Amino acid sequence: MNNTxxxxxxxxxxxSLEESATFLDNAVQENNCIIIIGCCSVKYEGRARSIxxxxxxxxxxxxxxxxxIHRGRGYKPVNxxxxxxxxxxSLRGENLRIRSIRRQPREVIExxxxxxxxxxxxxxxxxxxxxxxxxxxxxxxxxxxxPKLIEEGFTPLEFEKQIDPGFIDVYGIDSKGNLVVIxxxxxxxxxxxxxxxxRYIRSIESTTERKVRGLLIAxxxxxxxxxxxxxxxxxxxSLDLNECADxxxxxxxxxxxxxx
Amino acid sequence: MNNTxxxxxxxxxxxSLEESATFLDNAVQENNCIIIIGCCSVKYEGRARSIxxxxxxxxxxxxxxxxxIHRGRGYKPVNxxxxxxxxxxSLRGENLRIRSIRRQPREVIExxxxxxxxxxxxxxxxxxxxxxxxxxxxxxxxxxxxPKLIEEGFTPLEFEKQIDPGFIDVYGIDSKGNLVVIxxxxxxxxxxxxxxxxRYIRSIESTTERKVRGLLIAxxxxxxxxxxxxxxxxxxxSLDLNECADxxxxxxxxxxxxxx
DNA sequence: TGCTAAATCTCGAAC
DNA sequence: GTTCGAGGTTTAGCA
Numbered sequence: 001m002n003n004t005x006x007x008x009x010x011x012x013x014x015x016s017l018e019e020s021a022t023f024l025d026n027a028v029q030e031n032n033c034i035i036i037i038g039c040c041s042v043k044y045e046g047r048a049r050s051i052x053x054x055x056x057x058x059x060x061x062x063x064x065x066x067x068x069i070h071r072g073r074g075y076k077p078v079n080x081x082x083x084x085x086x087x088x089x090s091l092r093g094e095n096l097r098i099r100s101i102r103r104q105p106r107e108v109i110e111x112x113x114x115x116x117x118x119x120x121x122x123x124x125x126x127x128x129x130x131x132x133x134x135x136x137x138x139x140x141x142x143x144x145x146x147p148k149l150i151e152e153g154f155t156p157l158e159f160e161k162q163i164d165p166g167f168i169d170v171y172g173i174d175s176k177g178n179l180v181v182i183x184x185x186x187x188x189x190x191x192x193x194x195x196x197x198x199r200y201i202r203s204i205e206s207t208t209e210r211k212v213r214g215l216l217i218a219x220x221x222x223x224x225x226x227x228x229x230x231x232x233x234x235x236x237x238s239l240d241l242n243e244c245a246d247x248x249x250x251x252x253x254x255x256x257x258x259x260x
Numbered sequence: 261m262n263n264t265x266x267x268x269x270x271x272x273x274x275x276s277l278e279e280s281a282t283f284l285d286n287a288v289q290e291n292n293c294i295i296i297i298g299c300c301s302v303k304y305e306g307r308a309r310s311i312x313x314x315x316x317x318x319x320x321x322x323x324x325x326x327x328x329i330h331r332g333r334g335y336k337p338v339n340x341x342x343x344x345x346x347x348x349x350s351l352r353g354e355n356l357r358i359r360s361i362r363r364q365p366r367e368v369i370e371x372x373x374x375x376x377x378x379x380x381x382x383x384x385x386x387x388x389x390x391x392x393x394x395x396x397x398x399x400x401x402x403x404x405x406x407p408k409l410i411e412e413g414f415t416p417l418e419f420e421k422q423i424d425p426g427f428i429d430v431y432g433i434d435s436k437g438n439l440v441v442i443x444x445x446x447x448x449x450x451x452x453x454x455x456x457x458x459r460y461i462r463s464i465e466s467t468t469e470r471k472v473r474g475l476l477i478a479x480x481x482x483x484x485x486x487x488x489x490x491x492x493x494x495x496x497x498s499l500d501l502n503e504c505a506d507x508x509x510x511x512x513x514x515x516x517x518x519x520x
Numbered sequence: 521t522g523c524t525a526a527a528t529c530t531c532g533a534a535c
Numbered sequence: 536g537t538t539c540g541a542g543g544t545t546t547a548g549c550a
């Protein structure tokens with residue numbers, strides 16, 4: 001058997017709603033992906049409530065019963081349901097109704113189709129690995145590997161050090177023996193990052209007589225946050241994300257070699 | 261001319277990549293919606309970076325060039341680009357490449373197809389109104405209309421009162437003449453809501469000699485947030501969202517009647 | 521444009 | 536199961 005996607009895909013154009021109901025019910029039972037293009041209205045009730053009046057939309061149901069309702073514009077679905085919800089298909093008078101129910105929190109979506117133009121069901125074979133890099137966590141990894149990126153002579157003592165107000169990203173000593181509290185932000189740092197850092201410093205200062213420096217490492221910083229840092233006598237250091245990506249890549253390549 | 265969606269939709273099954281390129285290029289120029297089912301890999305570079313290895317996926321491009329790449333599971337797209345980005349289609353050796361570029365922040369997605377199984381392009385006619393209820397803003401509207409829901413004898417003075425740390429949701433006086441600072445959370449309130457409220461209270465207390473009460477109104481509250489409230493001597497009041505929805509509905513119906 | 525706070529936030533990890 | 540923090544958060548509103 002030739003297992004191309006073409007053989008795992010079926011298509012109906014202009015199906016009757018009766019035909020669609022049978023077809024959809026079957027596809028849902030078999031955990032297929034489903035794409036429906038048609039005219040529908042949508043009601044949602046759960047954490048909030050919404051009503052979407054009649055119009056043409058694309059409804060996408062996935063293998064795990066995740067459900068998306070998309071209009072012609074915008075990146076976000078107008079209505080949705082996350083996976084592990086229960087889906088039922090039924091005919092209601094002149095219409096076809098799809099109900100998706102999720103428990104915890106209880107949320108119900110009801111789609112009422114007056115017309116279905118195109119119906120696609122299929123399964124996707126997809127073992128491709130997805131890797132995202134240069135997250136805040138990745139920056140930490142880079143700084144663990146290359147503490148001199150923080151500053152020459154810096155010695156890290158702890159990462160994710162737990163204190164009362166939360167977790168200090170990096171905690172260590174500089175070349176002069178001062179304690180250093182470091183807060184990392186991957187993107188542009190704002191006031192709240194400065195507030196967070198100053199809270200950590202106050203907490204550390206209450207436990208020691210030594211001088212405590214506060215260092216915010218980020219891609220960049222907003223003006224008002226920078227002003228706040230100056231008045232609080234904190235330091236900002238920008239970090240080149242491309243450089244981090246390069247180091248990470250070299251590091252990961254090295255790790256892979258070790259595994260071979 | 262019969263303007264059903266069927267006449268605004270075209271479908272290709274098992275198109276060659278050359279054929280696909282022409283077809284897609286045209287669809288992109290004309291701001292059509294596009295759904296591609298096929299085998300592809302994806303590279304993303306922008307605020308972060310990611311690589312998605314080869315596998316079967318659904319790619320959805322909308323009228324406004326919003327782009328979604330979906331795998332067979334999960335509510336969220338594995339990669340995406342918001343609208344108003346630039347899209348280009350090209351053949352690269354044995355493959356078809358879709359590039360989506362966004363400025364500010366600069367982000368690039370590159371999809372490389374080795375196989376396209378199904379290609380759909382269409383336009384959606386969708387004038388249906390979307391209305392969402394019981395947002396935090398809606399709760400404020402309800403409390404403006406029915407201040408006794410806050411407590412008997414409460415008199416609101418200001419909504420969205422601006423002070424240094426931010427905006428106070430509701431500010432007023434209770435029946436005994438005490439000032440009351442109210443923070444509203446639509447869902448379950450967590451520690452951060454309590455911290456926010458206490459910041460507002462400290463700010464108000466610094467401007468007056470009068471007693472200042474702090475009241476958190478929310479659907480519910482986490483245990484640790486509740487403990488924090490007790491130690492800070494703040495008050496919590498739960499609010500029934502269904503009741504709010506009913507009041508809103510009655511209110512909106514009344515407004516509509518006035519407009520007639 | 522920058523900044524603040526909400527969101528049907530989602531997601532994952534720790535407790 | 537609950538809580539908490541981070542996110543390519545996204546998005547809306549306002550100075």
